[in-house]
Amino acid sequence: MNDIRLKWKNKLEDALFSISNLNGIEIKREQIDLIVETPPDPDMGDIAFPLFSLARIFRKNPVTIASDLISYFEENDKDSLSFINTAGPYINIKIDISELTGRVIEGINASGSEYGNTQEYKNQKVMVEFSCPNTNKPLHLGHLRNDSIGMSVSRLMAANGADLQKVNLINDRGIHICKSMLAYRKFGNNTTPVSTGIKSDHFVGNYYVKFNTWAKEYTEAETEARNMLKEWESGSPEVTKLWETMNEWTISGIKKTYEKTGISFDKYYFESKTYKEGRSEVLKGFEDGIFYKENDGSIWADLSEINLDKKVLLRSDGTSLYLTQDIGTAIARHRDWAFERLIYVVGSEQQYHFQVLFYILKKLGFKWAENLPHLSYGMVNLPDGKMKSREGTVVDGDDLVEELTEIAKGEIAAKGRTSEVKNLQKTSEAVALGALNYFLLQISPSKDMIFDPAESISFSGNTGPYLQYMGARISSMLRKYEDRRDEFKEGNFNPDLLILEQERELIKILSDFPELVAEAGREMNPSLICSYLYDLSKNFSRYYHDTPILQDENRDIVVSRIELVRSVLQVLKNAFYLVGIPFLDRM
RNA sequence: GCGCCCGUAGCUCAGCUGGAUAGAGCGCCGGACUUCGAAUCCGUAGGUCGUAGGUUCGAAUCCUACCGGGCGUACCA
Known part of the structure; x- marks a missing residue:
């Protein structure tokens, strides 16, 4: 839709420039630089141009400038006039939606999972x-x-x-690892993650905790750790061996967490x-x-x-x-x-x-x-304050994922969907991951955030599972459509049929996706994608709640709406990928 | 002390290259399932946008000061 915005910006600026010439005002074309906005209410139009800034140049009330523009178009460009409305000091444009609809849906069909990609950082x-x-x-x-x-x-x-x-x-180097090593040497008794059945990174972490409690009673602990670091840097074989063993434990454990949370390098x-x-x-x-x-x-x-x-x-x-x-x-x-x-x-x-x-x-x-x-x-805090490893108030990553997964499992069971879902464990993990990533990425990176475990596992409202649910519902709808394919064989896609207000809104949202990806990239801010996803999902759920997609007697309408629905699903999937929300066709 | 960041509804957060009545989720209250999955949808209530100045036709948004909070200012990472 950005191209349309620019087209109108230029058209209006050109018109204003001509008007200024007619009025004998001497300015350069570049001095006219309109601000492009979106009207507060879609009824008013799709693109808005406030004219306040021109008041000074034209020495006229912006409201008058607006009506001058209308007269100008009446004389010079009657075709454009049907798209233009004035609202006081604003010019509002109602775009040709079916042209955009055709283009956007075609574009999404053509690009598929690539839709939204840009050349911003090409090469x-x-x-x-x-x-x-x-x-x-x-x-x-x-x-x-x-x-x-x-x-x-x-x-x-x-x-x-x-x-x-x-x-x-x-x-893997430094005083911190030496502390775990020292505690293990003192208290480990040659146990291993395997012999104790503890996940290997947690096994090492336990000795780090042990060191800290030990250091409270034994004042030389810190010095011993420092000495160990020196031994390590000078290449002591015994220390090096222990270091290798314990590092391997931690790293392999952490890699398991990465795998589970979809992180890779x-x-x-x-x-x-x-x-x-x-x-x-x-x-x-x-x-x-x-x-x-x-x-x-x-x-x-x-x-x-x-x-x-x-x-x-x-x-x-x-x-x-x-x-x-x-x-x-x-x-x-x-x-x-x-x-x-x-x-x-x-x-x-x-x-x-x-x-x-x-x-x-x-x-x-x-x-x-x-x-x-x-x-x-920013930092992640808890509702009752900061995470402090020494006070045992840190939220462990593995524990959290596990907890979320169990909750998801319970939720699926409570909805009576266990048999629908092909793999309960995998689906629950995907829901947990979606909940977690969306919760973490929703907030602008620069801000400190409060992580409320209870809220993160609640699946109602503006959450990852809500978005996944939209994806699942759409998938379900498309399955139904496929089942009844024969009924709609004769139907044809026609963008002119997608004229409901809610359909217009969806089209506009879909068309803005590439621009949003560019902006989120420039600002390195995933939360923009999160807001977008919620906006898209919210608009869609309202739409399909109010409008029967498969029920219309006009086959062309059904086929056209299904095309829109498919496009929404595609963009949903593409945006999911960007913020680490697993897509589920059933949940 | 100095530097950076933050202060928007009861809570958690959007909105911040200045523009038309400040938005959402949770929570509260009230509606909608014989109809494409109610993990949903709709509605009500709730805000002197930390305070005071300034710039501007116009400020939650920009500037200054102050108040409140966070982080940093290590021969820690």
Whole structure:
């Protein structure tokens, strides 16, 4: 519909320019730049142009300008007149809906699952980094938000034509993993995930918790952990072996969670492999005079150029920090795959970190460092406050998915649909995933959010399952249509028959999808797709509630409506994919 | 202290490149299943858009100050 908006914008601007000439006003054509809007009520029209801004140029009341426009079209372009209405200082356009209907439905039929895709980032290599778990504990709700956003933004980039690579960075090095290792060595008694029957990442996480309780009584615990990190960096075989074992446990467990939640990556990076490169880059930078050394041997970056303080890059004992490692990782990645853009999906608490990282990369002379957006998202809190691992108030990812799945199962049973559904377990998991992803992505990434477990598992209202239900209902309707195919054999699609107000609305919504995909991509904001999905579903459910699709005596009407219904389903599916809602034809 | 983000209905959130009566879900109250699946649909009530100024024909939206909240400002990640 955007092309129609532009067409009318130009047409009206041209007309206004002619009027200004007739009135002897000397302006340039570019000075007339109308704002394009949507009228508050569809009855008023489909496109709106407020004329206020012209009042100054024309030295006239906008209401008068509107009527001047009408007179102009009466004299010069009578054909257009039937689409134009004035409402005070507004010009409203009622578009030729059947022309649009034909075009949109044809377009959706032709493109199928590609409908909505754009060329916005055509020929651009875009890398998206997300998830980035530590290897000392399983994924919690905060990670789940990260994963949902990362996955969705990746799909948005790809939908907008980008050559995409999703990367994960496993934080398998550092003091945190040493804590789990130390506790395991002290209290583990050579048990394993297999011997205890505990999911392997949870098994490791339990020792991290154990460390923290232990450290409360034993003050040397922290020091011992630090010593262990040094041993690790110096390559102690015993420590390395334990590290390998425990990392493998955590990572394989986390990968199971990814699989269950539909998360995937093209490439994994490991901090343990990139931190050394970071260190050598920092040392090189020091030799080139970009960084400086303190008396204790630590190496620092001076950030006064960007109005920040200073930042340590290598500790006095020579070991690396998070930042050092991130420098190395970024460089390694660009060498592996020369991206134009690398999107970091990382929590807002790390904004400072990225400001520093990007600045340092630029100082080191990497041109690509100009194009590294930090997609900063807000924290996930609980209704009664923050998630605190030490207070045991974190919501575990696996537990949550499991809980949602059970609820979904119960819901399906309660609706008496267990026998309809082919695979109860799979369907319940899909419903759970849809609920979770929609809940997490509905909120603008930049905002902190409150995750209410009770609300997330409620399936009524503006939720993932509501959207899935629309998809299932449409599928069901289409099955019925196929069953009665013979009755409608003679029917023909005719866009002129889709003239109900609700049909007009649906067509307009469908036609705006590609533009929305572009916008969501530009803003890296999946919540726009969520709002769109709800709007589309809401409009559709109202429509089919009020209008019998298969009941009409006129076969052409039935066939035409079915075409519309199919188009709605296609767009629903395409949008589902972008926000990680599994499509179900029965539920 | 300084930097960044946020403050919209009882709750959770949309709306923010300024435009026509500020929207939705939940919750509350009340309607609609002999008819394409009621996980649905429709309606009622509920808001000085944190406060005060400013810019503008016009401000929830832009600017300034203040109030309230979050995050950061580590040789943690």
